[in-house]
Amino acid sequence: MKRRQMTAKEFVIRYIMYLVLIVMCVVLAIANDKFLTADNLLSIVKQISIQSIVAIGMTMIIITGNIDLSVGSIVAFSSVSAAMMMNAGIPVVPAMILTILIGGVLGLISGGVTAKLKLHSFLVTLALMQTIRGLAQTMTGGYPISGFDSSFGKIASGTIGPIPYLVIYMVIFYAVFIYIMKYTAFGRSVYAIGGNEESARLSGIHVEWIKTIVFVISSMLCGVAGLLLTAKVRSGDPTCANGWEMDTIAGAIIGGTNMMGGEGKLGGTIIGLLFVGILSNGMVLIGVNAYMQSVIKGLVIFLAVILNSIQKRSKV
Amino acid sequence: MNDTILKVCDVTKKFGGITALENACLEVKKGEIHALVGANGAGKSTLIKIVTGAYSNEEGKIFLEGKELHIKSTFAARALGISAVYQEFSLINTVSVAENIYMGKLLKKKLGPLQKVDWKKINSEAQKILDLLESDITPETLVGELSVAQKQMIEIAKALSNDLKVLIMDEPTASLSDNDIESMFGIIRDLKKKGISIIYVSHRLEELPAICDRISIYRDGRYIKTLDIKEASKPIIIENMVGKNMTSTKQSASVTNQVLLDVKHFSSGKKFQNINLTLHKGEILGIAGLAGAGRTEFVRALFGADRKDGGIVLVEGKEIHIKSPADAKRAGIGFVTEDRKEEGLILNMNLHTNVGMTILNRLMRRFRLDLRKEEELTDEYIQTLSIKCRDSRQTVKDLSGGNQQKVVIAKWLVTEPKILIMDEPTRGIDVASKNQIYSLMNELAAQGIGIIMISSELPEILQVSNRIIVFASGKVTGKLENKDLTQETLLDYATRLEERT
Numbered sequence: 001m002k003r004r005q006m007t008a009k010e011f012v013i014r015y016i017m018y019l020v021l022i023v024m025c026v027v028l029a030i031a032n033d034k035f036l037t038a039d040n041l042l043s044i045v046k047q048i049s050i051q052s053i054v055a056i057g058m059t060m061i062i063i064t065g066n067i068d069l070s071v072g073s074i075v076a077f078s079s080v081s082a083a084m085m086m087n088a089g090i091p092v093v094p095a096m097i098l099t100i101l102i103g104g105v106l107g108l109i110s111g112g113v114t115a116k117l118k119l120h121s122f123l124v125t126l127a128l129m130q131t132i133r134g135l136a137q138t139m140t141g142g143y144p145i146s147g148f149d150s151s152f153g154k155i156a157s158g159t160i161g162p163i164p165y166l167v168i169y170m171v172i173f174y175a176v177f178i179y180i181m182k183y184t185a186f187g188r189s190v191y192a193i194g195g196n197e198e199s200a201r202l203s204g205i206h207v208e209w210i211k212t213i214v215f216v217i218s219s220m221l222c223g224v225a226g227l228l229l230t231a232k233v234r235s236g237d238p239t240c241a242n243g244w245e246m247d248t249i250a251g252a253i254i255g256g257t258n259m260m261g262g263e264g265k266l267g268g269t270i271i272g273l274l275f276v277g278i279l280s281n282g283m284v285l286i287g288v289n290a291y292m293q294s295v296i297k298g299l300v301i302f303l304a305v306i307l308n309s310i311q312k313r314s315k316v
Numbered sequence: 317m318n319d320t321i322l323k324v325c326d327v328t329k330k331f332g333g334i335t336a337l338e339n340a341c342l343e344v345k346k347g348e349i350h351a352l353v354g355a356n357g358a359g360k361s362t363l364i365k366i367v368t369g370a371y372s373n374e375e376g377k378i379f380l381e382g383k384e385l386h387i388k389s390t391f392a393a394r395a396l397g398i399s400a401v402y403q404e405f406s407l408i409n410t411v412s413v414a415e416n417i418y419m420g421k422l423l424k425k426k427l428g429p430l431q432k433v434d435w436k437k438i439n440s441e442a443q444k445i446l447d448l449l450e451s452d453i454t455p456e457t458l459v460g461e462l463s464v465a466q467k468q469m470i471e472i473a474k475a476l477s478n479d480l481k482v483l484i485m486d487e488p489t490a491s492l493s494d495n496d497i498e499s500m501f502g503i504i505r506d507l508k509k510k511g512i513s514i515i516y517v518s519h520r521l522e523e524l525p526a527i528c529d530r531i532s533i534y535r536d537g538r539y540i541k542t543l544d545i546k547e548a549s550k551p552i553i554i555e556n557m558v559g560k561n562m563t564s565t566k567q568s569a570s571v572t573n574q575v576l577l578d579v580k581h582f583s584s585g586k587k588f589q590n591i592n593l594t595l596h597k598g599e600i601l602g603i604a605g606l607a608g609a610g611r612t613e614f615v616r617a618l619f620g621a622d623r624k625d626g627g628i629v630l631v632e633g634k635e636i637h638i639k640s641p642a643d644a645k646r647a648g649i650g651f652v653t654e655d656r657k658e659e660g661l662i663l664n665m666n667l668h669t670n671v672g673m674t675i676l677n678r679l680m681r682r683f684r685l686d687l688r689k690e691e692e693l694t695d696e697y698i699q700t701l702s703i704k705c706r707d708s709r710q711t712v713k714d715l716s717g718g719n720q721q722k723v724v725i726a727k728w729l730v731t732e733p734k735i736l737i738m739d740e741p742t743r744g745i746d747v748a749s750k751n752q753i754y755s756l757m758n759e760l761a762a763q764g765i766g767i768i769m770i771s772s773e774l775p776e777i778l779q780v781s782n783r784i785i786v787f788a789s790g791k792v793t794g795k796l797e798n799k800d801l802t803q804e805t806l807l808d809y810a811t812r813l814e815e816r817t
Contacts (some may be wrong), residue, residue: 195662
């Protein structure tokens with residue numbers, strides 16, 4: 001294979017996000033000696049771990065050219081459902097399985113309606129976001145539910161050596177889904193649908209089916225995230241995961257996923273989430289006030305999006 | 317008179333490592349119709365895009381009326397009087413004709429301290445331009461309601477709304493019926509009388525003498541020569557385009573009596589009614605007809621891409637229920653679509669991903685796609701179809717039209733189909749690639765594949781098909797053996813209302 005040598009400019013453009021990430025880390029390390037400690041770094045990763053599982057589904061959905069605004073609501077609904085089931089005496093393992101299945105059913109609704117009726121997923125999931133969040137709050141009267149078997153908490157708080165379970169889950173989920181997206185017919189179909197839906201359909205790809213499955217997978221991952229969140233805070237909270245749809249979309253976009261579909265990598269999404277995570281962590285360490293943190297985070301995302309568009313345009 | 321209006325000198329354009337255009341030259345005189353021809357990847361499109369400001373011009377010089385130009389955008393080029401009408405329209409379907417014509421420079425009038433769009437004036441100005449073109453389209457009509465020929469007219473009107481000096485027309489007749497072509501020629505001649513120069517890009521070499529004054533030929537990104545049209549006979553043009561003489565192919569000789577495909581009573585609303593046809597092993601069946609006869613609609617329904625009201629499909633005697641393209645693929649049917657950009661390819665992806673798209677399930681080895689196999693297969697087709705590209709990892713967007721078409725063909729050949737439907741397989745591609753595609757079709761027929769080819773070019777359909785079915789207004793009006801058939805006969809059937817025997 002002939003491969004052209006990359007010029008310095010091309011290299012910078014291609015790896016700009018990584019370079020910015022490294023620069024940010026160096027600056028933070030100099031500014032605060034607590035930043036570059038193993039404890040702190042692990043806590044950053046742990047911080048983003050649950051959200052990053054939701055971001056897997058979001059990235060896949062965006063790659064098909066769709067969007068899912070209901071992810072945060074599904075996480076909350078799962079969290080509440082899991083807590084209620086366990087309080088009702090259902091043993092932990094069946095309750096977990098049921099929770100994930102409930103997530104799947106919700107995805108079947110949003111994905112099925114989007115694919116079959118050819119509606120815009122933005123509208124479908126906007127409606128579901130309200131409905132599902134409302135349901136979670138109705139079921140609990142708006143209050144968090146606790147009091148279930150505390151042993152359940154171990155799935156989120158346990159560690160192997162210094163590594164928290166949560167980080168291990170994240171790594172496993174990413175490894176599996178990176179593989180699926182890259183090396184399976186299903187993964188390829190997801191990209192093909194986002195690249196050109198009509199062309200994919202005429203090539204014999206079951207577009208409606210694949211789209212629905214992607215939503216189902218995403219919602220089941222939300223179910224998993226809901227379980228982990230419930231275990232972590234030891235309560236089923238109908239207000240949890242608020243705004244996660246935006247956080248995960250931001251992660252995917254910063255990581256280079258194309259909002260128009262067809263392009264994107266899960267590896268990029270994790271970088272995107274780390275980026276935001278490190279930034280937040282660093283600002284807390286340096287002592288930036290909370291309002292200013294939001295401003296800076298917003299501006300950095302803005303900048304990242306611009307950098308990404310430059311990156312895409314200069315592609316040959 | 318040696319009144320040069322547009323002069324292009326030594327323009328070179330590179331994309332990444334690939335040179336698309338090298339030292340290109342072009343000289344167009346005032347009031348001249350100048351044909352621009354060349355094979356696949358000859359650099360015509362690149363040249364046009366540079367002249368109209370769609371691509372930047374880094375090297376070389378462009379002069380308009382002796383003044384050097386530095387064009388920054390297509391909008392700037394339009395303002396200078398250089399406009400292009402492409403095969404793909406730049407019109408917006410949901411707004412009116414007049415608004416389309418004045419898009420980006422809507423006329424305004426004062427409304428106190430504010431400004432207001434002056435719709436009255438826009439409509440009356442648009443009407444003036446349309447009158448100039450002797451068109452009966454009204455300015456208030458929505459563009460979406462117009463036919464292809466009418467849309468092309470609006471594109472020209474849009475160009476005329478500036479002080480037009482040079483009009484570039486990219487395959488203006490490719491999607492027009494014979495009638496519309498005549499009126500298009502009339503318009504072009506009128507523009508010429510007004511002193512407007514026209515650069516006329518076309519693959520239809522036969523029509524050039526009727527309309528053009530001079531012809532410039534490009535090959536492989538290089539300028540070859542400019543000839544007076546009287547000196548440029550078709551063989552001479554082709555020789556310069558391909559660099560060697562082309563032999564024309566003959567009809568496939570491999571027809572058998574074995575029925576491969578039997579279609580009965582196919583109907584879908586007003587689109588087509590009661591279509592019956594049979595296809596034999598090794599046969600090339602041509603479907604002729606005028607635009608809007610329902611040919612594409614029929615094959616799309618046959619392939620499961622659109623719904624049908626009723627009809628039976630038998631493949632090798634067995635009834636097959638086709639509800640989706642996936643069903644059709646499973647039954648051994650392939651479909652090379654009419655619109656390679658919208659329906660055939662994923663432009664942002666590379667060659668092997670596009671080729672592999674139809675055989676993803678076959679490429680799965682337990683839990684993993686055999687990506688090496690995919691690249692190998694793609695490399696094979698790059699070889700056999702002589703697809704001009706860097707390698708199988710190149711993005712298909714960067715290939716020329718003819719090569720993109722070959723990728724679409726490759727992605728269906730790789731499914732090893734028994735039946736291949738090809739909808740306008742040579743539209744918008746050059747003579748050399750056309751001939752390659754004809755010989756390929758013959759080879760496929762020789763291997764026992766049955767081919768259904770839709771074509772609007774009568775000479776092509778007569779050259780390639782064993783049998784020809786003619787559609788008119790959604791019905792079959794003729795089923796003809798391709799013996800002693802003429803274009804006139806086909807046109808006669810294509811304009812009939814009922815089948816006669």
